[in-house]
Amino acid sequence: MTSQHAERTTSLEIVLAWWRDTPLYLRILGAVALGLAVGVALGDQAAALETPAKLVLRILGALAPPLILLAIMQALMRAHLGGQQALRLVTLLVTNTLVAIGVGLLVANVLQPGSWWKAAPAHHPVEAAAAADPLSQFLDNVPKSVAGPFSDNGTVMGVIFIAVALGVALRGVRHHEVRTVEDLVHVALTSLIAILHWIIELVPLAVFGIVASIVGVKGFSDFIALGGFVLAVLVALALQAAYYLIRVRLGSWAPPLYVLRGVRDALVMAFSTGSSTATMPVTYARLRDKVGLREQSASMGALVGANFNNDGTALYEAMSALFVAQLLGMHLTLGQQFIVVVTSIIASVGAAGIPEAGLVTMTLVFKAVALPTDYIAMLFTVDWFLDRCRTAINVMGDVTVSCLLDGKTREQQETPPP
Known part of the structure; x- marks a missing residue:
């Protein structure tokens, strides 16, 4: 009996180790596939x-x-905040977040992804x-x-x-x-x-x-509608990225393409890991070594600002609320959409230090406008991909803030960028 118990314990430990070592997104994909099969097999009993x-x-x-x-x-x-530079940092962070949420709501209202396929x-x-x-x-x-x-x-x-x-x-x-x-x-x-x-x-x-x-x-109607949601989110994130590049072009000495080449390692790491916190040291190093920003500008934007800057997350959560409302045939008034804006800002500020932040803070946004939180689990099926996309936008926002803080004059003028 002792031998059998030991074998069962070892088998359980192996299974648990395999479960923990498997990336979360692969486990979620496996759960989606199994859920589809079981749902079809069981019907209403599911x-x-x-x-x-x-x-x-x-x-x-x-x-x-x-x-x-x-x-x-x-x-x-x-956070080590003080002086005029700190006030400018706060202004840039708030502005970028408001623009991100505005872009998300605009795209969601124009494209109406939740109305492409009505929920049963x-x-x-x-x-x-x-x-x-x-x-x-x-x-x-x-x-x-x-x-x-x-x-x-x-x-x-x-x-x-x-x-x-x-x-x-x-x-x-x-x-x-x-x-x-x-x-x-x-x-x-x-x-x-x-x-x-x-x-x-x-x-x-x-x-x-x-x-x-x-x-x-x-049936499959709700999940077919998710395709439109993914497309709408990608369009909104692309518009936010374009806004960042325009801001860098107008408010910094560094050309946008030069900045992108310098921080591409950080952007790839952000997409790969889905963590802007883990990417912070790489972002700071590339801004200093590859782009050539001043130490204060790089640290304020990439280290201090990153604790408050989650533009991609705020955009995604605002769009998620509108998508679910459209899917269920609910109309969110301008007042309710304003509540979404305020809640998304508050939620995104504290999201930097929280793993899988979107899964946590989205419940606050949904509850603020009385949306059923059950549909958040449905969004989990595509969140593993969109999380990486919005994390890259979060890091791109940190880079933009650093470049704008550095101003239009480079520290070392003798070697201008190509």
Whole structure:
């Protein structure tokens, strides 16, 4: 028995190691393929498989507010800001983000990708039995927010969920000294990000469930519509890139093509890794060594500004909200679209320090205009690709800010760029 138990343990460890070593986007693609097959096979019975997706989305929604709060607090405490250059940096960051969101909303309103293929009406024949479904009862006990279980109508189970999650996460930083407020924020943010990593591991399961349930109940119409959404997002990101190049041409001494050649390593790394945070050192080095910007300009734009600059993410989330609204036949008024703008700005500011930031912050944008967060799981199926595209735009925004901060006069005039 001991030998068999050891063999089973070894097999489980091998499977878990393979799961962790496989890139997330490949796991998501596999979940999409499996979900399509299961949805076709089970038909309406596949509706019950959406529960895992709802569970993952609820936890992401609960983590989003404290993650954004702590990420912004940490970024503001660690940023070295001061003087007129800092004011100009803030102005450039806000302007670029507003332009990005404006471009996203403009493209979404003009192209109307969600209207290209109307979503089939929701139909859940198993909903009558939901009250007796153990999974649904378990889902009801999962807190919708971190503070929820501590309110008057909170549940003991919700408190237990939070206590267990934080208890396990804090084990990783239990020896970290807390001598300053910054240390306290760092420990809290590190703990929440550890929990977020666990949830991200379950994202493929959520994708499988939502794909199977949608295909089984409503067919392929929603996923066909995603093709239009991907095209619209790529058009918007291309327009944002063109805006960056124009700004560099008009506001910096460095020619746009010269800048692109100098930072292409950073752009390729951003697309490959999907992480603007991991790309920051490369971006800074290329701006200094290849482009020839001043040290202050490169560090302010690529290191300090990168903690607040997520133009591609803000653009994507604004477009996602409009796309889902169009898909469901809902009309977002100008006032609601303004709420999308404000929420996207707030969410994008704190997104730099959060892994898979789009998965977390999008729940805030959807809830702000009362859109069903269930459709976020459907967007996961194409997010792995669009995430890399918008990360490259995020880095391109950092590069643009650095070039504009450097001004129209080069530090060393004796070797002008070709």
